Amino acid sequence: SQEKSTTTDIYNPVAGQSEIIGVHSYDKHGNPAGTHYDLGRDGAFNRYFVLIGQFYSDTAFSDVAMQKPIDSLSIKGFQVKHVKSETEFLSELSTNLYRIVWVISSSSTQDPAFDAALIKFHASGGAIFLFADNVPYITHASNFLNKKFGITLTGSYGAQLTLTYKEKGYLETGHFGQHDIFTGITNLYEGHTICRPVYSTPASRSALTILATSTDGNPNIAVFDPPATSTEGRLCFDSGFTKLYINWDDAGTARYIVNTTCWLVGIGGQAAMSHL
Template identity: 55%
Template sequence: MVAVTRAALTRQLQSTNTTRAVVSRVIRKKSTKQKKRIVKQRATTTSIISTPLQPYNDVAGKSNITNAIGYDRFGNATGREYDLGRDGAFMGFNILIAQFYWDSQFNDTAIQVPIDELKKKGFQVKHIKTEDECITELASNRYQITWIISGINQIQNPKFISSLIAFHSGGGAIFLFADNTPGVYHASEFLKTKFGITVDGNYYGGQTMTYKEDGHRGKGNFGQHEIFTGIT
């Protein structure tokens, strides 16, 4: 996901540079009075687009933050400055959340919590619940990222997997969610078709992983990585 986001940021920057070149040529053809007005507008535009070029907070990649203002009961630093992404840094990026599993706890109220957090970071988010809607939205070329939350029922629309593959092949980032069997169908079918692997099993996840330097070398811990920013 990070790689796709950075690529998209680069495309935005290139587009901005092209616009600057065009404006520059126009300035040379206008009068001095017009030139001053256009230059001022260009300076304003530059200040507006500068924020997305700094998408991550200064603590990016750090789990063990020792000088935080406060900590939660798990020892994680509290405060939005300890998140990986800066607030408002991802304006212009769109996420499609396709939720094919829900129950009394994982309902609309529950999914709204991460949606609200994503919006604070600047993302535009659309939440849908059917395969048909997902196919239509992915074909719109509006999204850079999609979340696929696997359901417990088999895939109903035969075009669903091919639409995901087309989205992924076009540079789209896919975040797959799967639970114990049978809550794996959408993730497993995509992985099987695209990479020849499947998801299966029923494991009780009653333990908690914690941060440890080089923790990825053994079980029970995770090492330092951007995705674990601020998490111990």
């Protein structure tokens, strides 16, 4: 089918595999070395635009630091725009140019229109990589998750350990399970100081699919993959955004971030989650 051929065009043959047979070299964290072990093929995503909204910053989270993730996305072909104010973000969002946005939370939102604009973007097929960290740097992510799914964020767990792959270990403390976003990863840094979700209802508990569980037993990474009948985009929630700059070179970080952005494009639909 056209869908399958498209997936083949943009995904490497190892897509969905964490434990890969015949790897010739590994990095210092024990993950396969080389971009052919990533989910996405180099250069295959040049049709897609990514908008990064960085609403938290400190002296370490500089433009120079953010350039590492941007450069890694560029290797896959993504065209990236990086902004640091809600005004710029909303202006860019209104162009309808972007398939994917990254939202890096801060301690408060400034523009009362922000939450509604993000909800609308997602409802109309836009995909979101939603980053939070320890309290209070959760606001943008928590507001969206609360309005969309009835989930809020809290907590400041000093994590700093490495999660390990276990095929069906999604809900097991210190593990992550099999999924496209973990292609080529058997060891994954969990984050520095991280938050956790709080569920308001039984329905909210099943709204996102947990793919990784922190060493404190709380969800670390979770995704939303809409049903085929939905107009919504995919979503990934990450509980510790300092991995984007302090821990970019720690276990699996760069590959996971890029893999997830490739997955968010949405090629393959629910087939990517059919094993769950």
